[in-house]
Every structure is written in C-alpha cells, then in structure tokens.
Amino acid sequence: MEINPNFCLSISLILFTIGTAGVLLRRSIIVILMSIELMLNAVNLTFAAFSAQLRSMDGQIFVFFVMAVAAAEAVVGLAILIALFRLRGETDADGMNRLRW
Amino acid sequence: MENLFGLAIAFVAIFSGLMVVLHRNPMVNLVSLIINLASAAIFFLLLGGQFIAAIQVIVYAGAIMVLFVFVIMLLNLRRELDPPKGGRIQKILYLPAALALAAGLVYAALGPRIALPAPPPPGPDFGSVERVGELLFTDHLFAFEFVSLLLVVAMVGAVVLAKRRLD
Incomplete structure (x- = not known):
C-alpha cells in the first residue's frame, strides 16, 4: 500500500492555505486556534511525505516534535482564551485590543 | 484502487x-x-x-x-x-498581499522541479515504533528531553493563566 509523496505535498499545500485563510478571515479566537492546528497538521503531512520519499526516518521524528509543540501551543492558547473570557465575556479577536498603545 | x-x-x-x-x-x-x-x-x-x-x-x-x-x-x-472589520492598512494592502501569496503558491506548485534521487526500497521496519524509539533515544535524545521540559512549562503556564484569582 503506497501513495505518491507528490500527491501528499499537494494536499498539504491546500490544507495549509485553508488554515491560513482561517486565521486571517475568522474573528472567533477558538476557530483561529483550530486553523493553526490545521496548518501545523499540513506541515506534518509534508514532513511525512518527504520522509517517505527520501526513506529517512528524520522526517517522522520531526512530526513527533511538531505534535508536542502543537500540544503545548493549544494548551497555552486555550488557557489564554479562558482568561480573556473571564476578563471580557467575549471571544472575538476584534475586541482584544487591550495591549494597544 | x-x-x-x-x-x-x-x-x-x-x-x-x-x-x-x-x-x-x-x-x-x-x-x-x-x-x-x-x-x-x-x-x-x-x-x-x-x-x-x-x-x-x-x-x-x-x-x-x-x-x-x-x-x-x-x-x-x-x-x-459578521466577518472581522479590517483596519485602514488592511484595506489597502489585502489585495497585493493575497496576489503575492497566490503567485508564490502557484510558482511552488508549477515551477521548476528538483530531481530527488530515487530512493532505495524501504526496509520492513520503516516507520515502526522500534525505529522511531531508537532514533528518539539516541540521535535526538537532547531534543526529546527538552520536549518534556516544554510540556511541563506549558502545563504550569496553563494552570497559572486559567485559574481563578484568589484575592
């Protein structure tokens, strides 16, 4: 059971673009976090595709580390979201201008 | 199939x-x-x-x-x-930025190709738990240990950020 790594690279490109659009277009912070997860997952797919193409396990090790960093990022991001919701009672990115000069 | x-x-x-x-x-x-x-x-x-x-x-x-x-x-x-309201700079810059991104992506998808060497056939243990674990505990041991530190820091940070203030 094999799959062409080029095909996976194309899927990864499309998914990363969708994730970027989500970060830029949506105003709900939790959807922005989900879009970041989508982008990280697209990068993981690229690593796995190159790992399969080059027969090198290093790409899969990188996938492991990216997953760990994504877990840490999601935890801290959601904690910030909860703290902001306590403070302001909303989760819109447009309302989060408290740190502006 | x-x-x-x-x-x-x-x-x-x-x-x-x-x-x-x-x-x-x-x-x-x-x-x-x-x-x-x-x-x-x-x-x-x-x-x-x-x-x-x-x-x-x-x-x-x-x-x-x-x-x-x-x-x-x-x-x-x-x-x-409703969708987010953009600022003035975003209203000016969004079209050039989107076009530049689209041009870059199209160039990456359709532009010149790099000929990768034909890979040898994979061994039977390619991607298995044994190989990944062996690499994690030999070549990438330092990064692996630091991931544990990162997870601890993230956990402590999340608890501190999300806990209720006890005044």
Whole structure:
C-alpha cells in the first residue's frame, strides 16, 4: 500500500492555505486556534511525505516534535482564551485590543 | 484502487478543512477538524509511518481535541455574526498581499522541479515504533528531553493563566 509523496505535498499545500485563510478571515479566537492546528497538521503531512520519499526516518521524528509543540501551543492558547473570557465575556479577536498603545 | 482510496481520503481532508474555516458553529468546526486529523493519520499510514499515525489519533485527535471540546462547552460560545472589520492598512494592502501569496503558491506548485534521487526500497521496519524509539533515544535524545521540559512549562503556564484569582 503506497501513495505518491507528490500527491501528499499537494494536499498539504491546500490544507495549509485553508488554515491560513482561517486565521486571517475568522474573528472567533477558538476557530483561529483550530486553523493553526490545521496548518501545523499540513506541515506534518509534508514532513511525512518527504520522509517517505527520501526513506529517512528524520522526517517522522520531526512530526513527533511538531505534535508536542502543537500540544503545548493549544494548551497555552486555550488557557489564554479562558482568561480573556473571564476578563471580557467575549471571544472575538476584534475586541482584544487591550495591549494597544 | 489504491489511487482511488487516496483520492477519497484527500477529498475528505479538504472538505473537512474547508468546514473548519467556513462553518459558523464552533462545534461543527471542531468535529470537522477531528475528521481532518483522522484523514491525515490515514495519509501517515499510507506513507509508511505507523507510529506517527498512532500518536496522531491518540494525542492529536484524542487528547488535544478533547481539550477543545471542553473549552467550547465551558465558554458556551455563540455563533459569530459578521466577518472581522479590517483596519485602514488592511484595506489597502489585502489585495497585493493575497496576489503575492497566490503567485508564490502557484510558482511552488508549477515551477521548476528538483530531481530527488530515487530512493532505495524501504526496509520492513520503516516507520515502526522500534525505529522511531531508537532514533528518539539516541540521535535526538537532547531534543526529546527538552520536549518534556516544554510540556511541563506549558502545563504550569496553563494552570497559572486559567485559574481563578484568589484575592
């Protein structure tokens, strides 16, 4: 059971673009976090595709580390979201201008 | 047959990715994201990574997504109503920036190719738990230990950020 790594690279490109659009277009912070997860997952797919193409396990090790960093990022991001919701009672990115000069 | 299977999984991945971005209900976004991560796990399997496919399902589609479900339920999020309002600079710059990004992506997809060397056939243990574990505990030991430190810092930070003030 094999799959062409080029095909996976194309899927990864499309998914990363969708994730970027989500970060830029949506105003709900939790959807922005989900879009970041989508982008990280697209990068993981690229690593796995190159790992399969080059027969090198290093790409899969990188996938492991990216997953760990994504877990840490999601935890801290959601904690910030909860703290902001306590403070302001909303989760819109447009309302989060408290740190502006 | 296998190509058809890969195409079907790709269709599922792209459709669920679009639903993550386009749907207004956060719960639908989340379920679409879980479907997307599961289809990525199938891609990992097809690319020969058994171990990363397993931890993709267990850690990513399992643990992290449960965290998202918990936060969505806790905050009782409404549907969002209108798209974000851009500032003045965004209104001027959005079209050139979008065109530059699209040009870069099209060039990357259709531009000159790098000829990668033809790979040797994979060994029977390519992507197995034994190989990944061996590499993690020999070549990448330092990074592996630092990931544990990163997770501890993230955990402490999350507890400190999200706890109630005890005045």
